[in-house]
Amino acid sequence: MAFVWVIILSVGLIQGVFIISSLQTLFPRGSRKKCLFRVLKGLQITPVLFIFASAIWFFFVVILPIEVANTYLSLKSICYTFIASYLWLNMVFNYLAAMIVSPGYPETRQELEEDTDIHLDSLKFCSKCSRVRDRGTHHCSSCSTCVLLMSHHCPFTNNCVGLNNFAYFFLFLMQCSFGLVFAAYSTYQPFLSCMMYYKSALYTADVCKELGDYAVMFLVVTFVLLFMFIMLSFHTFLLIVDISMIDFLKLCQKLTFKEWVKDVFIERGLQKKKVLLRKLLLFRREKWWKFLVPAFNEIPELLPPDQFLV
Ligand SMILES: [Zn+2]
Ligand SMILES: [Zn+2]
Numbered sequence: 001m002a003f004v005w006v007i008i009l010s011v012g013l014i015q016g017v018f019i020i021s022s023l024q025t026l027f028p029r030g031s032r033k034k035c036l037f038r039v040l041k042g043l044q045i046t047p048v049l050f051i052f053a054s055a056i057w058f059f060f061v062v063i064l065p066i067e068v069a070n071t072y073l074s075l076k077s078i079c080y081t082f083i084a085s086y087l088w089l090n091m092v093f094n095y096l097a098a099m100i101v102s103p104g105y106p107e108t109r110q111e112l113e114e115d116t117d118i119h120l121d122s123l124k125f126c127s128k129c130s131r132v133r134d135r136g137t138h139h140c141s142s143c144s145t146c147v148l149l150m151s152h153h154c155p156f157t158n159n160c161v162g163l164n165n166f167a168y169f170f171l172f173l174m175q176c177s178f179g180l181v182f183a184a185y186s187t188y189q190p191f192l193s194c195m196m197y198y199k200s201a202l203y204t205a206d207v208c209k210e211l212g213d214y215a216v217m218f219l220v221v222t223f224v225l226l227f228m229f230i231m232l233s234f235h236t237f238l239l240i241v242d243i244s245m246i247d248f249l250k251l252c253q254k255l256t257f258k259e260w261v262k263d264v265f266i267e268r269g270l271q272k273k274k275v276l277l278r279k280l281l282l283f284r285r286e287k288w289w290k291f292l293v294p295a296f297n298e299i300p301e302l303l304p305p306d307q308f309l310v
Contacts, residue, residue: 044155044156044158045099045156045157045158047156048095048156048157051224052088052091052092052095055088055179055183056084056088058214058217059084059183059186060081060084062211062214063186063187063190064077064080064081064084066190066202066203066207066211067080067186067202068080080186083182084179084182087175087178087179087182088179089294090171090175090292090293090294091172091175091176091179093294094168094169094171094172094175094294095157095168095172095176097165097168097296098154098157098159098161098165098168098169098172099157099158099159100159101164101165101168101296101297102164102165103147103148103150103159103160103161103162103163103164103165103166104147104148104149104162104163104164104165105131105145105146105147105148106131106132106133106134106137106146106148107131107132108129108130108131108132109125109130109131109132110130112132126139126146128144128146129144129145129146131145131146132146133146134148136148136149136150136244137149137150138150138244138246140153140160142160143159143160147160147162147163148162148163148164149162149163149166149244149276149279149280150162150244150246151166151169151235151238151244151245151246151280152245152246154169157169163279163280164297166280166281167280167281167284167285167297168297170235170239170280170281171291173228173231173232173235174232176228177225177228177229177232180221180224180225180228181225183221183225184218184221184222184225187217187218187221188218189202189203190203190208190211190214190215190217190218191215191216191217191218191219193208193215194207194208194211194215195215195216238276239274239276239277239280239281240269240274240277241264241265241268241269242268242271242273242274242275242276242277243264243268243276244276251264284297284298285297285298286298
């Protein structure tokens with residue numbers, strides 16, 4: 001029964017994230033001034049942190065001792081421990097980096113006025129935050145500021161996703177999907193044996209009794225994996241057609257289905273120059289293998305800003 005309550009609590013917390021996020025969008029000014037809303041904003045990251053902690057506890061305390069009889073000595077246990085720890089560390093690092101690293105903000109009018117070499121007349125400024133409005137820059141009502149190459153405001157990291165932290169966000173989605181595939185692989189056997197009554201040498205009646213409600217974990221993992229996979233596919237698609245999430249939403253209202261197929265899927269999908277892919281992801285590390293380990297972005301200045309977008 002305790003496990004059912006844990007699931008209900010998790011779903012409640014995740015719903016809470018969306019409710020808080022909606023309140024901030026509906027009441028952007030009032031929300032930032034009140035302490036209560038600041039606390040609630042902090043609470044937005046708790047569901048994901050809770051899931052991280054539960055995942056590593058569940059693997060090492062519940063699954064590993066059953067899967068591997070002599071837990072810390074066999075080759076299987078070493079492989080399991082290495083894969084789980086590697087994916088978990090990458091996932092947590094990229095999540096925290098997406099949350100902490102600033103997405104990148106354009107300069108304000110006041111900052112530029114101090115620099116006498118720049119002609120302010122040739123620049124466009126945001127009427128709400130007085131920052132420079134280049135192509136790809138958007139104003140976030142939750143953060144009350146313009147963000148460079150803004151993708152979206154992520155309620156789970158409580159931060160905007162833009163030029164400087166998109167790589168972490170995308171790597172988090174990728175590592176999280178890999179981690180969930182591994183979690184599904186580790187939990188499908190107990191689910192089949194204890195819930196569907198398939199015969200297994202490992203998951204006997206006694207082990208299933210000890211495992212109890214935890215045997216249903218495979219369904220929870222599959223559900224989260226499906227959600228993550230949809231998110232990862234969607235953001236990969238946006239990188240392939242070279243459109244930010246905000247521009248995608250604008251195009252949804254503007255284009256017909258036929259125009260979508262011709263202008264977006266075929267023309268933009270097949271064009272070789274993928275500016276967002278290069279600026280947000282590929283040029284963020286000097287060596288390709290640094291995408292596979294927890295590492296901070298290395299190259300801050302990338303391509304010139306005005307060659308792209310719809
Ligand atoms: Zn602005
Ligand atoms: Zn934001």
